Amino acid sequence: MAHPLMFDDDDPVLGRLRAITLALPDAAEKVSHGTPAFYTTKVFAYYGGSEKIGDGHERHGASVLVLADPVERPALLDDPRCFHPMYLGVSGWVGLDLDDRTDWREVAELVETSYRRTAGVRRVRLLDQAR
Template sequence: MAHPRMFDDDDPVLGRLREITLTFPDAAEKVSFGIPAFYTTKVFAYYGGSEKLDDGYVRHGSSVLVLADPVELPALLAEARCYLPMYLGVAGWVGLHLTDHTDWDEVRELVDTSYRLTAGIRRVKRLDDGR
């Protein structure tokens, strides 16, 4: 059984995230577990995630999940705008709520880091070379 679709293609926040993620070398989008996933050979960002709570879980539809720099992860998780996503959090991923006050330059930096940690040496070189 397929997962239900948990996003709207016309969501302007998703559109803004697509503008960032799809500029990276060989980046593509697919639907994984009902949410948009941005990937090369490995996923480097998801749109939307869930957080485990003591009494269940909460869905964060308007958020981005990225693989964080291990040095930056504790500082990100200390902020209210970030959360530890279910399943991926144990592997170093973090969720960032996307709001009207989102710093999109920061989102691009976080996505860039995640891309660099997942895309492989050749793609990162292409990114650095501007191709």
């Protein structure tokens, strides 16, 4: 059974995230578990996630999930805008809520870090050549 879609394709926040993610070499988008996932051979960002709260969970619809730099991860998780996403958090992923105060340069940096950790040497080299 397919997961229900948990996003609006016309969401302007998703549009901004798409512009950042799909500008990276060989990046593509697919729907995974009802949410947009951005990937090359491996996923490097998701739009939307959930956080375990007590016996339940809290949905963070307008958020980005990234595979954080291990050195930066503790500081990110101390930030009230960030959360430990269900299922992926144990593997080093961090969620960041997105709203009208979002610093999109910060989002781009976090997405790029995640991309660099997942995309492979050839794609990272292409990214570095484009910079």
